[in-house]
Amino acid sequence: MEARVLQLEAALADRDEHIRQVVEATTAAAIAAAGAPQAANPAAQQAAHQAAQAAHQAAIQEKRYNTAARALASTPKFYGTESWRNFESAYLTWYRINRIQDLDADFQKRSLLTCMRGKAIEMTRPKAENTAAWHDAADLNAYVVTMRGVFLPPEESEMSQTEFKIRRQGRKEDVSTYLSAKIALWQMAYADTERSFTTLMDETI
Numbered sequence: 001m002e003a004r005v006l007q008l009e010a011a012l013a014d015r016d017e018h019i020r021q022v023v024e025a026t027t028a029a030a031i032a033a034a035g036a037p038q039a040a041n042p043a044a045q046q047a048a049h050q051a052a053q054a055a056h057q058a059a060i061q062e063k064r065y066n067t068a069a070r071a072l073a074s075t076p077k078f079y080g081t082e083s084w085r086n087f088e089s090a091y092l093t094w095y096r097i098n099r100i101q102d103l104d105a106d107f108q109k110r111s112l113l114t115c116m117r118g119k120a121i122e123m124t125r126p127k128a129e130n131t132a133a134w135h136d137a138a139d140l141n142a143y144v145v146t147m148r149g150v151f152l153p154p155e156e157s158e159m160s161q162t163e164f165k166i167r168r169q170g171r172k173e174d175v176s177t178y179l180s181a182k183i184a185l186w187q188m189a190y191a192d193t194e195r196s197f198t199t200l201m202d203e204t205i
Contacts, residue, residue: 064099064102064103065103065107067098067099068098068099068100068102068103068107068111071094071098071100072111072114074094074098075091075094075111075114075115076090076091076094076115077115077117078091078115078116078117078120078151079117079118079119079120080116080117080118080119080120080122080123080151081118081119084148084151084152085152085188087115088144088148088187088188089184089188091112091115092144092184092187095108095111095140100140101140105138105139105140106129108139108140108143109129109134109137109140109143110129111140112140112143112144112147113128113129120151123150123151124147124150127146127147127150133146148188152188161189161190163185163189164182164185164186164188164189164203165203167181167182167185179204182200182203182204183200186199186200186203
């Protein structure tokens, strides 16, 4: 785990340095181009505008990455002995709150790996970064399904489906809370290829 944290910190430092260089270069180009007469050099003015836009986007991306990297310290922890369904629900909530979806697929998958502790690290080693399972998972959703297969046996998956179907809205429960719970159970009960929005709609209504 310490090696993973150090790897993430090193990647963050490299990315920050790269973005800093891009911002400096584009800003310098914008300043230089802005000094040219607009009527005499419209191409330079357009280049300055594009450079400024690139610098702005780079700054936004840098902020998103830094915020997400700091959020890794607050990921839910999973030791391999507790309920995977409860952990997955907590992880997906953390994922949405911290807008991890704004980052690239590898960062998203690493965020799930950083949750593993103790026995769970050993159990997920065959599916860790740079393994065949890692590369086969095109995005986080696919990687979650892969990890679910390690910790969620078929009988517990059937239990999840039953829990999804019997979940009903409480008399004093607001619609937003009910829908969030119902969708979370639906995601845990079915793999991506098995999910049907018709089933979700019918069971929700």
